[in-house]
Amino acid sequence: MKIHRASPSRLSDNLSPQNPTRPQRGFDLGGITETIAGALAAAGLNPQSGLMKGVTDTIHRALEGAGLRQRPVMPSEHAATIDGTCHETVEPCTDVVGIPAEPAARIEPPVPGEFLNRSFTNDAGTRTYKLYIPASCAMESSEPVPMVVMLHGCTQSPDDFATGTRMNELADERGFLVVYPAQAANANGSRCWNWFRPEDQSRESGEPSLIAGITREVASTYRVDDRRIFVAGMSAGAAMAVVLGAAYPELYAAVGAHSGLPYGAAHDVPSAFAVMQSGRARSGALERSKAMPASGVASSWTPTIVFHGDQDRTVDPQNGIAIVENMTVIGLDGQPLRAIARTETAPGGRKYSRTDYVDNANQPVVEHWIVHGAGHAWSGGNPNGSFTDALGPDASAEMIRFFYSQRRSGTS
Numbered sequence: 001m002k003i004h005r006a007s008p009s010r011l012s013d014n015l016s017p018q019n020p021t022r023p024q025r026g027f028d029l030g031g032i033t034e035t036i037a038g039a040l041a042a043a044g045l046n047p048q049s050g051l052m053k054g055v056t057d058t059i060h061r062a063l064e065g066a067g068l069r070q071r072p073v074m075p076s077e078h079a080a081t082i083d084g085t086c087h088e089t090v091e092p093c094t095d096v097v098g099i100p101a102e103p104a105a106r107i108e109p110p111v112p113g114e115f116l117n118r119s120f121t122n123d124a125g126t127r128t129y130k131l132y133i134p135a136s137c138a139m140e141s142s143e144p145v146p147m148v149v150m151l152h153g154c155t156q157s158p159d160d161f162a163t164g165t166r167m168n169e170l171a172d173e174r175g176f177l178v179v180y181p182a183q184a185a186n187a188n189g190s191r192c193w194n195w196f197r198p199e200d201q202s203r204e205s206g207e208p209s210l211i212a213g214i215t216r217e218v219a220s221t222y223r224v225d226d227r228r229i230f231v232a233g234m235s236a237g238a239a240m241a242v243v244l245g246a247a248y249p250e251l252y253a254a255v256g257a258h259s260g261l262p263y264g265a266a267h268d269v270p271s272a273f274a275v276m277q278s279g280r281a282r283s284g285a286l287e288r289s290k291a292m293p294a295s296g297v298a299s300s301w302t303p304t305i306v307f308h309g310d311q312d313r314t315v316d317p318q319n320g321i322a323i324v325e326n327m328t329v330i331g332l333d334g335q336p337l338r339a340i341a342r343t344e345t346a347p348g349g350r351k352y353s354r355t356d357y358v359d360n361a362n363q364p365v366v367e368h369w370i371v372h373g374a375g376h377a378w379s380g381g382n383p384n385g386s387f388t389d390a391l392g393p394d395a396s397a398e399m400i401r402f403f404y405s406q407r408r409s410g411t412s
Contacts, residue, residue, distance in 0.1 A: 164385020
């Protein structure tokens with residue numbers, strides 16, 4: 001049951017002299033009517049008799065003509081007025097002085113979108129994926145929409161990752177498609193993306209080709225703005241997102257890496273565990289840039305936003321620093337980047353340090369967020385999903401902000 005209270009400002013308006021159809025303030029009209037009826041009764045005259053009824057009707061018409069006729073409050077099966085509060089169940093009701101209550105503002109929940117199951121196959125194999133289409137994007141539109149590819153972490157699934165990151169809710173608000181590729185159990189027993197294998201670190205081979213193929217398939221099927229296609233991930237998914245940003249800079253306009261690792265940090269399972277625990281990446285920024293042509297990775301890099309908890313015991317925070325260093329040491333097109341650092345606190349939550357690396361036009365092209373006290377978890381995530389930390393700043397919202405801020409001079 002919804003409760004509506006009469007608004008004082010609305011009552012004041014309705015009682016003003018400029019509105020003569022309403023009773024004026026200061027008159028007890030119910031009392032006037034009772035006084036007339038009482039006086040007639042005291043004189044031994046029945047107010048309902050033929051003659052006296054005509055007299056009372058004449059008085060009532062005179063009051064009404066003067067704007068002093070009170071409209072009686074009629075009981076309704078849909079409403080009741082208790083202690084000056086109007087309780088609405090189905091239809092609007094009236095308040096205690098007979099003035100229609102102002103209807104409360106109704107906040108309609110967003111119309112849910114479609115969460116579809118799909119599959120993609122190429123020479124590297126087959127991967128299923130889920131596609132979220134907000135209701136606003138399902139309607140005919142002349143404008144292409146952005147798309148975000150979300151790569152889950154180990155042991156996670158597309159549904160779990162969608163719940164934990166709340167990315168579908170942001171898609172409802174901002175109007176973009178979300179794609180969730182799923183790692184196959186027969187490709188990795190823990191459903192981790194194989195970011196550490198050489199065959200899965202190159203352009204048009206292995207898992208990068210599968211994820212890029214899914215991206216292109218969705219982009220060609222729906223009205224997607226190919227200048228605003230982004231990729232983000234958590235843990236192993238973040239490491240693979242970094243690989244995709246390096247391998248396909250013409251396809252992905254920006255990368256979001258949460259609790260991830262730098263490109264080329266490992267080459268097999270033992271080296272992967274070693275760098276996860278120690279944070280000492282196998283290759284630095286200069287070595288990475290030199291190895292790009294031989295490895296089939298493009299010679300340019302993609303704007304990236306990095307989140308990492310400083311208490312992460314699964315992927316050492318030094319790996320997040322290495323992702324940033326691999327880009328900021330080289331700079332953008334050979335030009336150095338300027339760092340802007342600050343420390344803030346999420347509302348009711350954790351403190352974090354944020355460093356923006358901006359170009360000559362003050363455009364952020366790399367952002368590094370260190371969440372103090374956070375472990376291996378998606379910052380600001382939904383507790384109903386796995387590996388989330390509700391106390392941190394909202395990584396999903398910040399990634400979307402960063403993605404939308406990027407400028408692309410061409411299309412893929």
